Amino acid sequence: MTAKQPKKPTQDRRPPALIVAGPTASGKSALALDLAEALDGTVINADALQLYRDLRVLSARPDAADESRAPHRLYGVLEARQAASAGLWRGLALEQMAEARAQGRLPILCGGSGLYIKALVEGLAPVPTVPIAVREAAAGELTRLGNAAFHAALTEKDPEMGARLRASDPQRMLRAWSVLEATGRSLAAWQALPSGDPAPYRFMIVVLMPPREVLRTRCDERFEMMLAHGALEEVGALLARNLPANLPVMKAIGVRELGAYLGGALSLSDATTQAQAATRRYAKRQATWLRTQVGLEGEGRLLLTEQYSESHTQKIFTKIRESLLTE
Template sequence: MEQPEALLIAGPTASGKSALALALARRLGGAVINADSMQVYRELRVLTARPTPDEEGRAPHALYGVHPAASAASVAWWRAAALAEMAKARGAGLLPILCGGTGLYFRSLTVGLSEMPAIPDPVREEARGLLAEEGPAALHARLLAADPASAARLRPTDSQRLARAWEVWRATGRGIAAWQADGPATGPAPFAFRAILIDPPRDALRAAIGARWDAMLRAGAMEEVRALRALGLDPALPAMRAHGVPELSAVLDGRLSPEEAGGRATLAIGQYTKRQATWFRHQPLADPSRTHIINARIGGKAQFSESQMGRILSFMKMVG
């Protein structure tokens, strides 16, 4: 039985994915489904550059701002939600267009998810306690001694994944890397995937990141961080570590000037986009014959050249 089509649009932060997804949704009759791990949080519209209400009104959008910042959105949660939205789109005669920069989200669909054990609450609390008391670097050192294979795959600053790796090892005596090596438990989603990868030059991306940061400040990023802090959330939660939140929090506390915060935030975002680009270059989104790579940044206002859009539409019409 022939599988239904779905389109993946991936690339680093500020590469123009959302503009392209919206343009294609309008041209092809599609529904845009968020595949970005930060844009799922409802309290972070400005700092995550979510589509505006006007943009969301121009084509169906799903999974944007649907998860509370008070809890972590897991890959398994996103996969289940995305599959439901993809089925809903197909039922309405629309092309599912998954748009984002989170490689693990895409991989959960195209490859599947590894089976993971249930973690007892006391073990989970222990991991969070160590993270809060000792910090991520110390937890990384603990993990390196207990489970070097998993620790080698994680950065010492990656609090959420470090805590997850520690609790899996403590609960099972087996590292998360070993569990993942067993292979996917879910298998790939029942769709025929095409992919568009936006891979712009570094200088174009750096300029876009700087311009985006300035636009976020004008749009109320400081007020958004102030409101988020008022919730009194665990600082280890993903939403509290979103790009810009720690830096603007430091401004509110008087520890950084706005200029210093902007420099640190744009540097961190730039480093993150390098990791994103590396992931997408080495983790195929789809079969190469079903993947179109754009070596340029898509304009934020969807100002595509006719030749560029023509090539994209020709790719979408090709026989897979």
């Protein structure tokens, strides 16, 4: 009687997909583009603000020259009055990933919106749709109370979500308040339920996490570059539309600050300084989210702790080919 042979591990037949993630100004767009050229990929946006056509400059969307080097999808596809969400983006992203695969191309998702990446890879918790009237009532309450008092009221109604959220994050406070009002259950309880189906892909995530001082410098330099490339004109055109202040596009970094300059409330120097500080804070929050919610190391992860440059390409490409593209 022959001894049993050990079973070979089951081969993962799911199609491959690559995610390039990192905080703002980490170099992820440049890396994603280089990867798309080298690996016959399609770059699919995974950044909430780059979805909006009104924010080409302030969201640092790829320019026409970059877009001519490889296919880019989901950049500038939403009108300013539309409210982006992880669920909306996930559906659009899965469509574009399937299209890329049908064309024989590798889907390469690129962005710093950790919630979007987590929703794609793991699936979404089954949170019900909130009626428009409830959302509008919550927005009215936020306007009446202001951020700090609204946060205090939310904490009293829903201690768990109040503890999770900051008073400086009105969008998520509104979401938590609206879900509680509409369903009688905390958003935390809904999120604790099992997620829906994960995306049917074999993912590898490349995480760019440069040193903090390098990232701070890059954030400051990039906002100055935005000013040189039309950020003031972009904000002026946006404000001229008289859009509701609670829309995501109106909360983009630079809109409030440059709007204050255009309205005469701040000097351009002060507006720039405030926007740069807000950018640095945002990059820090992104890094924290990626570290705690997405993960930086382990199977299916490649962590780069330096600012991306062409000197890293061979190491990165070799690792991706070995880990993701070799069957």
